[in-house]
Amino acid sequence: MPYNSFEHYPMSWKPDREELTYPYYASLAAKLENDIVHGILAENTMLPPQRELADFLDLSLSTVTKAYKICEEKGLIYGKVGRGTFVTNGCVNKTIVTEEREGMIEMGQTLPFYEYNVIVSQIASEILKAPKSHTLFEYSYPLGTPRQQEAAKRWLSLHGMDVPRENIYMASGAQNALALVLMSLFKPGDKIATDAFTYPNFIGLANMLNIQLIGLKGDENGILPYALEQACRNSKINGIYLMPACANPTNIVMGYERRAEVSKIIKKYHLILIEDDTYAFLSDNKQQPISVNIPEQSVYINSMSKALCAGLRVAYICFPERMRKQLENAIYNVNLKTPSLNVEIATEMIFSGIYEEIASRKKEEALKRNEIFCQYFPEIPSGDIKSAFYKWLHLPKGCTGRAFEMMCRERGVNVYGSERFCVSENFGINAVRISISSPPGIEVLNKGLKIVREVYENISQSEEASYIF
Known part of the structure; x- marks a missing residue:
């Protein structure tokens, strides 16, 4: 053949x-x-x-x-x-959490403006001064107190998910939520469709659990419906993982029409949708989550790690009634509970409205940094997310993401090549993700972007050179 x-x-x-x-x-x-x-x-x-x-x-x-x-x-x-x-496990390290190296400008790992953690620290201090704060360190309320559940409901409603609080569980961050979902709703050998480039830690989780990911071709609106339909016809696809509000690493926002088309295919083939809305707060053009259209087939995850505080490790999981038992078993067997102190801090920020201040200030800072990025790369479209925490830079022909990553690293800047995010086939795309939220200050950001631009221009001018390694 x-x-x-x-x-x-x-x-x-x-x-x-x-x-x-x-x-x-x-x-x-x-x-x-x-x-x-x-x-x-x-x-x-x-x-x-x-x-x-x-x-x-x-x-x-x-x-x-x-x-x-x-x-x-x-x-x-x-x-x-x-x-x-x-x-074989251990052949290559694709983690997006790297050890800090002295003098290295970090633009690989996405750090969500740590300077606002002082506000979170102050809230934690006040909570611990309250009477009976010692009860936050008990095993009680493994699924959260009624007040914490109500705060979760309020947070999710801000992102278009209006669900009963009984259908919301708490997890220790999005990564933990994804692990709970994969372990409880899928089994080894199952297949999950994803964007061709997606969140590396989701790739790692799937690999650990022997769940096969099928990377699908997409365009400026996300996964192509015909590619998803074709995959479902050719193979038994069990689920699909999407970040439609702001894809990691591409920053692609899936539009209304594309969401509707994808929803129909998910419904037609009885797929389980895992919708990760961690970066949804960055979008000014709020769109209804896909999960709203197909609630009985969807698990919706929204984490506070980027919007509020990375170290808080609180995420919320929305689920249909038919998935309750499996998810609850996973929570009891894996987590037992999400630390009550963390959840109480998140709850206080939601009810007090402080979350709005932190998220707004982060978006303002990110907007400034996007404008600076455009000064170094004016030829790159700004995209739908004007306050993006990272940028997706397509590379000149003949240069792989891994090669560009190594060349930048030699110059003292850490960026992440597209291979870290690639599920299987790259469809001819070589790129790097540049996390502009990570450098500590505008001066360091400018220094890092200047080096990245110089490496980019050196490659562009070396037409006969090959940087595939």
Whole structure:
């Protein structure tokens, strides 16, 4: 079967047949090793069955078997009887939490303006002075007090989710909420559709739980409906993970029409929607969450980490009644409860209105930083989110995100290449995410952007150079 007949067939790995040289088994093994080491293939990714890959590449089965064997002997992949072949855990580090290095300008990890944490600290101090504050350190109210649940309801209503407080659970941040959802509503071997580039820690969670992610092609409005429909027809897709209000890392905002189209497909194929609205507070053009249209198939997550305080670790999960038991079991078995002090701090900020002050000041600061970014990259469209915490910069032809990341790092600036966010196929896109909220002050931001611009221009002017490594 000619390999191009698999053009729209969902596969976790699609090496280019034209890049292979004789002997093909050795060349294929080298290609597989390169894609694993450089993070193109995530840890625990299930590789295509050998016969399927052989058909795709129009090679013999023995050729593919030899290639897999070479990588297996190197510890890069491993097989599970009756289940398939997977990328070995520990081959590559895709985490977006990195250790600080002295003198390095941080523009990789997204730090949400830590200077406003002093306000959170003051609220915590007042709460601890109150009578019976010691009860906040007990096991009581694992799902939150009625007052805390009411605060959660109020917070979610600000983002278009008007649900009964009984259908809201609390988690220790969005990452924890995603873990609870994956562990309770999905099982190993399930498939979840996502944007081609998405939140790396979600990729890591799925890999740990042996849940396969299917990255889908998109445009300036998000996932393409036909790509989702095609994936559902060709394979058993169990769910879909989206950040429609402000996608990480691309900053794409999914419009009304696209949301409606995607909703219909989710409903048609009975998918579970995981809607992550962590960055929704940044949008000035508020849109109804997709979960509102298909509440019985949706889990909606909204975290306070970026809007209020990263270290607070409080997120809210909205769910339909049919998912209550599974989620509750996950909370009791994994968390037992979200720390009451953290939840009480969040509750006080919501009822007092302080959250509005913090979120507004963060957006104002982010807007200024976006304007500065535009001075260095005037050719880059500003996008729908004018107060974005990060920017998605497409790179000149011939330069990978990983290469650009390394070149910037050599100059003292940390940015994140697109490989960290890539689910499977990059659809010809090489880019970097530049977190403009992270530098401590405008002076450091300017210094970092100046270096990034210089690296960008050096690559653009070196047309014959190849930066693929």
